[in-house]
Amino acid sequence: MTELLLFSATGLMLSLFLGLLRVLLGPSAGDRMLATQLIGTAGVGILLPLSLLLDQPALIDVALLLALLAAVAAAAFTGQQEARHD
Amino acid sequence: MINFASSILILAGLFFYLAGSIGLLRLPDLYTRLHALTKADNLGLGLLAAGLALHSQHLLTSLKLLLIWLAVLAASATSAHLIARQARRQETRR
């Protein structure tokens, strides 16, 4: 099981890294924001097996907070647009 | 037995995550990339969380995992829509 958790944490970190490439490349701001969402979700995904692997149950709380605050970040980005718009 | 089911779920979740990220990189424009992203968010995290929930000892942990999945589900669906709508508006304005 430990190997699987390690493998999945590393695989998810790779997924985060790929999202990072899109953040750096993505021509429009929307692309970058999308990729930030992926980074956030990948971060949440990483923290879950990591909490079992490193025996830190608190990391699940961190994952929850990260999920919620990533939503706030997306809200901040799109909310600005809503305001600017009408 | 539970370990086996749990492992399958975790690996499936990992697969969807990677598929989503590769899609994010390789697909041609924002709307298609969005499609890839939401697969990673919903299925990837959902399967991963399900696999870990099976594995965990405490009910509270499993409930937290469920809450995390639901939060990401709702948030990513909404923000994907908002980001796409805003991008669409910017296009039609030009």
Added chain:
Amino acid sequence: MNTTSLLVFDGLLLFSIVGLAWASLATTDERRSVILFMAFGLVLAVAWGRLLAPDVALAEAAIGAGLSGALLLAAARKQPRLLSPGSSKGSRHPDGANVSLVSRWAVTLLSAALAGTLAWALLHAFSSTPHDMLPRAISGNLASSGVSNPVTAVLLNFRAYDTLLELAVLLTAVLGIFALGQGTPGYQPAGPIFDGLVRWLVPVLILTAGYLLWVGAHAPGGAFQAGATLAAAGVVLRLAGRSRIGLPDGFVLRIVMAAGVGVFLLVGLTLLLLGRPFLGYPPAWAGALILLIETAAMLSIAATLLLAFVGGQPQSADVNAAANRQREEMS
């Protein structure tokens, strides 16, 4: 544990952090820079988790990911574009002054000196012994501290004075924000989809804040993380154009702003009057006193961060509601 596999993990993490930091500073577009900075905050939270520092990870997730991004985006909204995307980097400032060669070399040398000092300190820390005097002291005294989370014990008991002064710094900051005058006018009321997001996100954030405050006594959490989460709830409400964002009006607001420092001082002085040292909690009461102080601190911190987002003295909820109604009538 399979150290090779974690090495790959750590390598990717390290590269991501440095890459994001570099990119967010090197880019010329402000909004792009803020988005990169938000991503940076997210990855940093994971890094703190990897380093077995969940309390810091919670704080980073709350502040670095969501709140800083919202604050910076709101600030960027008001600035005219200072640097056009095509401008050459660094040699010309927008107001026309040249950054001279001397000052550029001075900054480079100072940064190198700083980096060198930090590297020396790090190496020195590794080579000196023993490493565990502080953890042993903390775990030795944990039982009488009133909480079982060592971080909370240090922040609110062993080094409570430092935390009191930190809260005083926050109070000073919010007084400075107030000195800026009226805050920015509110946002447009949000459409149904954004509003739908707000409807569940805000209650969950508030509940999470309460949870973090409560759990801080025996697990990672605490007043600061809870306060930041609560502020995030207020920020989301404001982004949705709501007239009520959780800040009380007038006099009550001032009480909430001062509550962190105020309650801390009251507890300390009361203990002093009772013959104990300043902020020297009697072990039987320590847990309850810490919770009391943390609750007040959470409210203060939340108000401070939210006011930073508002950018000045908030208009009262009635004024905001009236402005919203006016906008609806005009459209």
